[in-house]
Amino acid sequence: MRIAIVSAAADRHARQLAAAFGQRNVDTVAMRLSDILFDTGARHGLILPQFGEELPDAVCLRTMDGGTFEGVTRRLAVLHALRAMGVLVSNDARAVEICTDKSATSFRLAAAGIPTPRxxxxxxxxxxxxxxxxxxxxxxxxxxxxxxxxxxxxxxxxxxxxxxxxxxxxxxxxxLVDTRRDGAWQDYRLMVSRGRVVAAMMRRSASSFITNIKQGAAALPTGRDAVLEQLAVAAAQAVGADFCGIDLIRAADGTPFVIEVNSMPAWTGLEEATGLDIAAIRAGDLLAQLDRPIRRAG
Missing domain, CATH: 3.30.1490 (Dna Ligase; domain 1)
Known part of the structure; x- marks a missing residue:
């Protein structure tokens, strides 16, 4: 079995994923979507570096390369093509397209009846x-x-x-929903994998309403919250993602809202707050999806 780990860069998360698959005796190949070629003369119409005209057993998408509109469109088309040929792509292009476009995410959340700010x-x-x-x-x-x-x-x-x-x-x-508590803005990041919440943290910032870890917010452990977990799972289903980070808040009166869904989430803060091995969870859940037969074209 060989898994393609697709990442724009060989970052720490991609290395963690390779190690997690390796611990399960699964070989991985690191590649970028920009390196995968369309070739209608090839056996499957695609050529993947290190695979040639063969196909991987699955694609684990970590991050996508940026670029021009044309370049990004072609890379998404690669993911669509792999899925059409029966390769498990996680997350697949449909989920990435929805989550990358915040307006599409908001539309899907609202259409599913999930509370989200207007x-x-x-x-x-x-x-x-x-x-x-x-x-x-x-x-x-x-x-x-x-x-x-x-x-x-x-x-x-x-x-x-x-x-x-x-x-x-x-x-x-x-x-804007005011989420300040004790002088600090706060929200929650829940990680959903295969239809369940596998990790959660609170993020707090005393200096800004922007609570992203990369903007200086603190990652803190938090207890189980059945309401937020139910919303997170519903949000993942609404956008079609099998592995994603869900950002949620509670208003001053306790009303919960889903803010965003990230189909290519990082997990450094979650690891710090929970002590969990997120890469191991990700690898295990993706391999579990391969337990069912995969149809191959050609």
């Missing part, structure tokens, strides 16, 4: 200003394709809205 995605500053004027609270402006808390801004006044070219031509706006 969100908007528009393409002009004029439309964004109209939404802001009608909003009952400040709005959070996030990059549509952003991660790790980068580029997030709090919008209180029309003057706070940047020009369209500064946000890639799309204003994704989400109502």
């Amino acid at each position: 969100s908007h995605a528009v393409e002009t500053r004029h439309a964004a200003a109209a939404i802001l004027r009608a909003a009952p609270c400040p709005l959070v402006l996030k990059p549509l394709f952003g991660a790790q808390g980068k580029g997030i801004r709090l919008i209180r006044h029309v003057e706070d809205l940047p020009e369209a070219e500064d946000v890639g031509g799309v204003y994704y706006l989400q109502e």
Whole structure:
């Protein structure tokens, strides 16, 4: 058995995954999506480095390469093609496409009846200003394709809205929910794998409403919360992800909301807060999915 670990870089998480599979006597091959070739003359129409015209038993997606719209589209097409040929791809392209686009995530969450702050995605500053004027609270402006808390801004006044070219031509706006407790903002990151919550932590920041670990928030252990766990599992199902990080909050009155779903989550903070081996959980759950027969084309 050989598993392709797809990652934009050989980061610590990718190395942890390789080690976790190795402990289960499974060989892994590290590769980038940008290195996988379409070739309609090849046996399967794809050529994977180190596999040639053969296919891996599964693809474990850690991260995707960035790039141009055309490049990213082609890389997603590679994931779609692998899945169409019966290869287990986790997470697959459909889940990645939904989770990478915050507006698509918000749409799926709301359509599934999962509580989530009201969100908007528009393409002009004029439309964004109209939404802001009608909003009952400040709005959070996030990059549509952003991660790790980068580029997030709090919008209180029309003057706070940047020009369209500064946000890639799309204003994704989400109502701000006040989650402060004892002078600090807080939220929760729950990791869902194969339909269950496998790890959870609280994130707290005394300096900013942005509670991402990469932005300086602290990762803290937290007890079990049945309501948040149920919402996290439902959110993973709504976006079609079998391994993902779910960001949730509780408002001042205790009302829970799902904020975002990350289909390519890091887990350093979770490991620090819980002491769990997330890579081992990930590897074990992916291999468990291979217990069922996989149909191969060709």
